[in-house]
Amino acid sequence: MGEVKMGENKFIICNHCKRFINDKNDLVVAYDFLVMNAYHSECFARRAKENFFLSKKPVNGLVSNIVTVLFGIAGLSGLFTDFYVFTVMAILQLSIRLYSWLKYESILED
Numbered sequence: 001m002g003e004v005k006m007g008e009n010k011f012i013i014c015n016h017c018k019r020f021i022n023d024k025n026d027l028v029v030a031y032d033f034l035v036m037n038a039y040h041s042e043c044f045a046r047r048a049k050e051n052f053f054l055s056k057k058p059v060n061g062l063v064s065n066i067v068t069v070l071f072g073i074a075g076l077s078g079l080f081t082d083f084y085v086f087t088v089m090a091i092l093q094l095s096i097r098l099y100s101w102l103k104y105e106s107i108l109e110d
């Protein structure tokens with residue numbers, strides 16, 4: 001624990017095992033019954049099996065990034081059509097993505 005830099009109180013604690021997450025590649029951000037939480041990738045896999053409310057899709061990671069881009073495109077096309085719902089969903093997805101990044105991922109950014 002002594003190795004962890006706690007400057008500016010920026011550190012991430014796994015919601016499952018309550019230990020520090022120090023590696024960006026080991027970080028999974030996911031919704032646990034509408035609350036955004038951080039997990040080690042291993043802890044997330046373990047917990048996802050046991051917890052009905054835990055979203056099976058992490059907020060961070062490749063799949064989410066692709067979804068964000070797709071929603072962005074759909075949202076833009078929604079601006080020129082009557083499908084406002086795409087625009088709303090795009091804004092929502094982008095907000096969630098940004099929030100996850102600001103709250104967790106940016107901390108582990110070098």
Ligand SMILES: [Zn+2]
Pocket residue numbers: 014015016017018019039040043
């Ligand atoms: Zn953990």
